[in-house]
Amino acid sequence: MSEQVSAGTVIWITGATSGIGRSLAIAYAATGARLILSGRRADALADVQRQCGTTNVHTIPFDLADLDSIPGRAAEAVACFGQVDTMVHNAGLAARERVVNTSRPVHEQILHTNYLGPALLTQALLPAMIERHDGHFVVISSMAGTYGSPQLGAYAAAKHALHGFFESLRAEEYDRGIVVTLVIPGFIKTDITAHALTGSGGSYGRVLSVYDNAMSADECARKIVQAVTTRRQEVVIGGVETWMIQLKRWLPRIHAMVIRSHPVRTRNKILGRIPILGRRWRTPKS
Ligand SMILES: NC(=O)c1ccc[n+]([C@@H]2O[C@H](COP(=O)([O-])OP(=O)(O)OC[C@H]3O[C@@H](n4cnc5c(N)ncnc54)[C@H](OP(=O)(O)O)[C@@H]3O)[C@@H](O)[C@H]2O)c1
Known part of the structure; x- marks a missing residue:
């Protein structure tokens, strides 16, 4: 790593219960950062908190798709250490279905989790960051945020929305100390497809074989930490x-x-x- 993460930096990571978010939490804990970890599953968050091996970790379990709860969660996060320096929007949910068969509730859940939740969380944290002239948003997008593919219509739409929102924010707040890093992972070996929804809202439940030889979540996390430390605007990670x-x-x-x-x-x-x-x-x- 060419630069160091400043010890004591407060980093809030969503989707920290598994996959890339879990690996990121452990990687950041090793740098001396103070962490706030979120996800829906409180028991899994407590496990990751233990694996981080430091006392400087708070957990805030919540559902990002519950949009009304977001201002309250943001206030809770700020109260943990007094401020949030880096917000890592990592939580994500995929749906695998043709557009013609994708139900409205699935569209809504995918859009709320992947786009609207992170957008509202950002707006809640932004005024204090602008006042301090310091704040970093790290956005875990996807190749589906750069082009659409079969069976990924809802997911690709939500990831594209992230690019539009955060590129606008980056340009608006460049002079007021706000940094945005867009991360575009390729195939990373996690259970993302097992956790995905079908078009009717059921569980897709399968890990696709394209992930067999994919990059590990730990390696992906190391590359994300490096890209954030060097304040990259955008980074593509994968094979x-x-x-x-x-x-x-x-x-x-x-x-x-x-x-x-x-x-x-x-x-x-x-x-x-x-x-x-x-x-x-x-x-x-x-
Ligand atoms: N793996 C890949 O190949 C790949 C490729 C491109 C982009 N990505 C992106 O990378 C990010 C991490 O995914 P992953 O691969 O690590 O998959 P993962 O293991 O399924 O992790 C997804 C995380 O998001 C959280 N989450 C899902 N819905 C949520 C909700 N409604 N509210 C709060 N948290 C929620 C999950 O926690 P709970 O279940 O506890 O809520 C979990 O911690 C996602 O944004 C994904 O789109 C992954």
Whole structure:
């Protein structure tokens, strides 16, 4: 790491009960940061609090989709250590379903959890940060925040909304000490798809095989800490799947063709034909 996290920095992480958020909590605890950890499951939060191995950790269990509770939760978080220096909007929920079959309650839950909750939390913390001329928002987006893919309509819409909101905020408050880091993970080995919803609101419940060889949550967390410490505007973290972002930018018609087939299978088929990459990117069963 080229720079250090200042010891005592107050960092609030949502979605700290599992996956990337849990790894981030443990990584930040090792830097001497003071932590506030959130998620819906109080018992899982207490486990992560123990794993952090420091007394400087508070937990605030709450449901981000309960929008009316957000100003109160923000006040609770500020009361823990007197201020929040860095807000990590990590909590997220995916839905895997075609647009035609996605119900309104699922649209609402995905939008509230991934976008509206974080947006309202940001607005609640912002005035005090502007007054101090110091505040950092770290936003865990997704490649689905940069392009839409089959079965990810609701999730991609919510992640795109995050980009619009936080890029606007970054430009508005640049001169008043507010920093925004947008993190775009590729495939990270977590249970995100197991936790995902179906179009009717049931549990998707499967871990897709594309995650078999994916980057670990711990490695992803280390890279996020580094990007935040160096105040990056945007960082893409993952493996070769992240090339899809460049493909969209430079060859959008080929990107569209790949996306409308099964994106992962097609990508692996193409890369598998390139001898030097072939062994690594032979199509997994999915
Ligand atoms: N894994 C990947 O490949 C990948 C790729 C791109 C982006 N991401 C993003 O990375 C972030 C972390 O995901 P992950 O992969 O670590 O998945 P995960 O293990 O499923 O973690 C999701 C976290 O969000 C919390 N959460 C979900 N709904 C919530 C709600 N309504 N209120 C409060 N907390 C809620 C969950 O806690 P509770 O269940 O306790 O509420 C959990 O801690 C998400 O924003 C996800 O979109 C992940």
